[in-house]
Amino acid sequence: MAPILIPGKGANACSVSSAAWRAAGLPCRLDGSYPVAMDLEFSGEMWFWRGPAPWHFITVPDEECRDLETTTAAVSYGWGMIPVTARIRETRWKTSLFPKDGRYIVPVKAGVRKAEELDVGDVVTVRLTVEL
Template identity: 60%
Template sequence: MELEFSGEVWSWRGPAPYHFVWVPHDEAEQIAETAAAVTYGWGMVPVTVTIGDTAWTTSLWPKDGRYVVPLKDKVRRAEAIELGTVVHLRLRIEI
């Protein structure tokens, strides 16, 4: 499964800061339909994410009936992504 969408980068200020992008509702519904086949626990869904010229593997985190894409610091630096930046993402989920 491949999905593309854009979203604004936001931060969660827990014990360590994390940066995320929400998966839009429609795409989250598509992911939820196949999540049981790929999740490895706690609803986490392994994905390959591409932003610009940078691709990496991570897992979508389930939150509030949707999913969030965590953005690694290395990726944010490579693509000059700041808090509040709207980014275009491509997700690939192996089913």
């Protein structure tokens, strides 16, 4: 699914975060405004990483990763991390996407897994909002 760009309000379509978008040299809309958010939706399989700090993740598909790459200069706070609001079914949480092997992965907290009765191997729809 292509990103949905939400316009700013009134004459001040560029919010403070949109100023970062502009400073990064990213394109504006035809009306000269800059987006304030990017919404993505995709489905993916939950997997478990057994490293020194074990965690559950869902990998963002390639197409959505390309869309996310357009935001990194404006929103990343380092190491390629992208702060997002994530949602699976009825549960919403704030997290950051991790870059891994040329893609991004969504960390899924225990509280989310419990609330939505998720386990390794489940394929779920994920909604992400990147504030720009």
